[in-house]
Amino acid sequence: MARSLDGLVLAPVADQAPGQVGTRTRFTYHERDGAVWAEYEGGDVVRGRLVGTREGDRLDFRYVQLKTDGGTSSGHCASTVVELPDGRVRLEETWEWESRRGSGTSVVEQVTPHEH
Template structure:
């Protein structure tokens, strides 16, 4: 059975473009019966939320965030859950903005405790 994301704290392994999610951003995930959601903040992001579904090792969610400059942005992301050899979780993400131009990939990993 796939490991639950509930209660896990993840962070990007690299910074994205300026004004976006970066290595100082922390995502706190929750999961219940195939539903996922997370709150996130840090770096240029004052507050962000995501909500979606999990089927096996595939996440499909939408996100919205408020940045330090007072602007908001939103988008869609599909992620693959990868189980690392050290027991941590990695999410390999393909995302696309819906409120502006742009798309890309990113990786977030569970923080060591």
């Protein structure tokens, strides 16, 4: 199993659709006893939260976010934790909005302290 996500900061490797999570968004992850949660913000996201579970290298969580235009949205995501050759963590994500239509895939990777 890949190492704990607790305290790691991750960022998307590519921008999603306009008005969504993008490369300027930062996720700060926490993990304890099979539970995972994170706060995120940046880019078009004023404030976001996610909460869920981890079993082995699989995460299952729901997320909710407030955007700069005042809109809110929520959804569900299943992720696979991958350890990169340089020791950083990558999450390969499959997500689906629950508050509106739409779904997709994304990748977030651990950022080094100077990239925060």
